[in-house]
Amino acid sequence: MTQLAIAxxxxxxxxxxxxxYVEGHGIRFAYRRLGPATGTPLVLLQHFSGNIDAWDPAVVNALATNRPVIAFDNAGVGRSTGQTPDNIAAMARDAVAFINLLGVSEVDLLGFSLGGCVAQQIAAEHxxxxxxxxxVGTAPKGGEEHLLAVLQQAFSQTDAPDPRLPxxxxxxxASRLSGLAFLKRTQVRKNDRDIDNGSAVTDPQAKxxxxxxxxxxxxxxxxxxIRQPTLVVSGSHDTMLPANNAYAMSRELSNAQLVLYPDSGHGALFQHHEIFVSHVRTFLDAPPSVA
Structure with missing residues (x-):
């Protein structure tokens, strides 16, 4: 199955x-796999309300030039079946179930926003x-969040072409121009695009x-x-999950590096995609003892 999927x-x-698609534990998981057939896969854990096609191709494609990259929909999201859980622990269990179904014994994890919370739970337990x-752009348990307030403010800006811009x-x-370029990149795929499941996903994810x-x-x-080497990334002006979360995590983690990008919000990895990819490559390629 795995060899057929990556051919x-x-x-x-x-x-x-x-x-x-791969099925098990009562869930049919949707995923896309890019990059070479060998190497430690980098599994992407997506943000609140996001699906596979909400990832920035400039980030995903560049990372996949020298390593396997797997983007997937967790339970209930996009084209994956099942019900979206309303807690991080269950989301982590579903993600681990997906990884196990692929037959992969070791992965690197990139968790963005909500996905970063899930990634922390997985790394701590496995x-x-x-x-x-x-x-990236995430918070520790007990951290600071302004999800509902920021969402309300963003959706009130009716002149914005997409809520993701604000x-x-x-x-x-400069940031807005980068944002418009990001939005354009996410719309390049026209066929077999992932689907938006609305409140069936966003309500439990928000909770x-x-x-x-x-x-x-x-x-x-x-x-x-969490004993694994960790790269913590934030935008300097993240209003949803503020940058002080990143500092707090880097201080408490046993083996962490911290990167803060200037004049950037929650989507700092998309605005500064070239340097972000460079930082990620350097981090993942470094020997564990010096990461």
């Missing part, structure tokens, strides 16, 4: 790769499964993220259970 996809892009961890980017002209941040973790148990 001829070493030259595919996020915009052209076929969507594959040390042997996760080799390295990248946390959600992910700052008001500076999961808000509960995660509202649950105190004074001893930083999740962060301190």
């Amino acid at each position: 001829n996809e070493d030259v595919a892009t996020l915009e052209t790769a076929p969507t594959h 040390e042997r499964l996760v080799r390295k961890l990248i946390l 959600l992910f980017f700052t008001n500076s002209s 999961a993220l808000i509960t995660w941040c509202a649950t105190p973790d004074p001893d930083h148990a999740i962060l301190r259970a």
Whole structure:
């Protein structure tokens, strides 16, 4: 199954790769796999309300030039069946079930926003499964979030071509131009696009993220259970999950590097996609002992 799924996809892009499916535990997971057939796969864990086609091709395709990259829809999201859980622990269990169904014994994880919370849970509970961890625009358990307020403000800007422009980017002209370019890149794929499941996904996801941040973790148990090398990334002006979360995580993690991008919001990885990819490659390619 795995060899069939990856055949001829070493030259595919996020915009052209076929969507594959793998089924188990009562869920049929949708995913796309890019890059070479060998190497430690980098599994992408998506943001609140996002699906496979919400990823930036400039990020995903560049990362896949020298490593396998897997973008997937967790339970209930996009073309995956099942019900979207309303808690991070269940989302993590479903993600691990998907990885196990692929027959992969070791992965790197890149978790963005809500996906970063899920990635923390997985890394804390499955040390042997996760080799390295990248946390982008996310928060620790008990961290600071302004999800509903930021969403309300973004959707009130009726002149914006897409809510993601005010959600992910700052008001500076440079950031907005980067945002418009990002939106254009995400619309290149026309056929077999992923689907939006609306409130069936966003309602439980919002509850999961808000509960995660509202649950105190004074001893930083999740962060301190993460032993893997970790790259923590944030935008300097992230209004949804502020950059002080990134600093707090880097301070409590046992082996973490912190990167803060200037004049950027929640979508810093998309605005600064070239340098972000460079940072990720350097981090993933470094020997674990010096990561």
